[in-house]
Amino acid sequence: MSSRNLLEPWFSSAAVRRAVASFSTSEHVIETAIAVQQIPAPTFAENQRGAWVRQRMQQIGLADVSVDPIGNVYGRVPGHKPGRSLLIAAHLDTVFAAHTDLAVRREGRRIYGPGLGDNSLGVAGLLHLGHALREHQIVPAHDIWLVANVCEEGLGDLRGMRAALQHLRDRIQTVIALEGTGHDRIVHEAVGVRRYKITAAAPGGHSWQNFGAPSAIHTLVRLAERLTHLEMPQPRSSFNIGVIEGGTSVNAIAESAALLLDLRSVDPHGLESLVQQTEAFIAAARAADTRITITAAIVGDRPAGRISRDHVLVRTAAAAYHAAGATVAYGVGSTDANVAISMGIPAICVGIADGANAHRLDEYVEIDRIGPGMCALLWLALAASS
Ligand SMILES: [Zn+2]
Structure with missing residues (x-):
């Protein structure tokens, strides 16, 4: 009909x-x-x-x-x-x-x-x-x-x-x-979507007295910078860091920082590729400084x-x-x-x-x-x- x-x-x-x-x-x-x-x-x-x-x-x-x-x-x-x-x-x-x-x-x-x-x-x-x-x-x-x-x-x-x-x-x-x-x-x-909340936690300290101690913000922005180089699969795919937050004061080494990442693809394999690249960047950030705790929570998963x-x-x-x-x-x-x-x-x-x-x-x-x-x-x- x-x-x-x-x-x-x-x-x-x-x-x-x-x-x-x-x-x-x-x-x-x-x-x-x-x-x-x-x-x-x-x-x-x-x-x-x-x-x-x-x-x-x-x-x-x-x-x-x-x-x-x-x-x-x-x-x-x-x-x-x-x-x-x-x-x-x-x-x-x-x-x-x-x-x-x-x-x-x-x-x-x-x-x-x-x-x-x-x-x-x-x-x-x-x-x-x-x-x-x-x-x-x-x-x-x-x-x-x-x-x-x-x-x-x-x-x-x-x-x-x-x-x-x-x-x-x-x-x-x-x-x-x-x-x-x-x-x-x-x-x-x-469109398939995967969303992460990535959080970094560090001991923190005074910006002058404890200079050299790991900062949650410094770690997170380095990771964020790497994420901006995600390779985009075909067909159409995208990424966005939509929120970034953290720290308490200009003269405090940040104890915590977090970002929200949105990954999308019309193709399930494309989405999987973005997920794998992201997980690899997170693993590398963890390995780079073991004094920092990095957690990645999946806050969105749309098939x-x-x-x-x-x-x-x-x-x-x-x-x-x-x-x-x-x-x-x-x-x-x-x-x-x-x-x-x-x-x-x-x-x-x-x-x-x-x-x-x-x-x-x-x-x-x-x-x-x-x-x-x-x-x-x-x-x-x-x-x-x-
Ligand atoms: Zn609507």
Whole structure:
């Protein structure tokens, strides 16, 4: 069956057409996105936002609304038939600290606000998809689980998605990770990520009196310098030392220092090569001065993997976005879809609207693509759960 044909039955349904018409304005979705965005939700502290989402899921009338021990919020849209379900997940967490000024401003056809596109709009899209299905009494072929999950960003290490798939186990056939922005990009390749926190510890001392005693900072910066010479494997790979900290005073030999290193590759072998090079540099640094203790903790481990561009899920998503007037591109990312792909569950990540500057205070969302993005999501959800 062609992917266009997969959408066909849903195009002709009067209820689906009414739901599509409800997205001709996007103000209700924007309102929800801003309400979500106004609740701080740094990774590991998503509870308040999760509680709000749980209440909305109950108001919408989703089945089996619940919160798991780590804070993932679940709701189910019951399907016609038993069988394995579609899971659509939007992450609750943001990269912004709890004290961040979350003021939102509109400028022309844009709305600015930290965390608005990544991922308050994704969460709002999840809720409005559920609402549209319930409101217009559209019953999908199989169950659709809607999950607002924790810990997608940074050191959260996709912990929320891992727990959600553990929780729903064999019930899930297909996974769609939903982001607020990037509506024209279907992510079907998962970038593998390995993250280290490398710590150096030394006896320390006075900068003058104990000069010559080993310094945790001096050792760590030498190691950091070596890491900047990591050989990059092909295909695309990257490294970044994102944080470096340590020491107590300008005239104290540092007792401790630490850095955070992020290694990425689209290829599992490429990632393995980066890991081996890193481990070798660490071993060499340890051997260079035994008075210093160097520890390397893995603080992030996201598997690489992909589903083919010809996979029916990718083709269905492309057909849905084309039908909504988008020009589709294909992409690579490190998203909640990584977890599913590594478990052998077909998964993609898609976005609702256009936007830019994710992870920056001047992040914005383009208003005009929200309505079409919601239509595409609705068609995709119905076809992917068929
Ligand atoms: Zn995101």
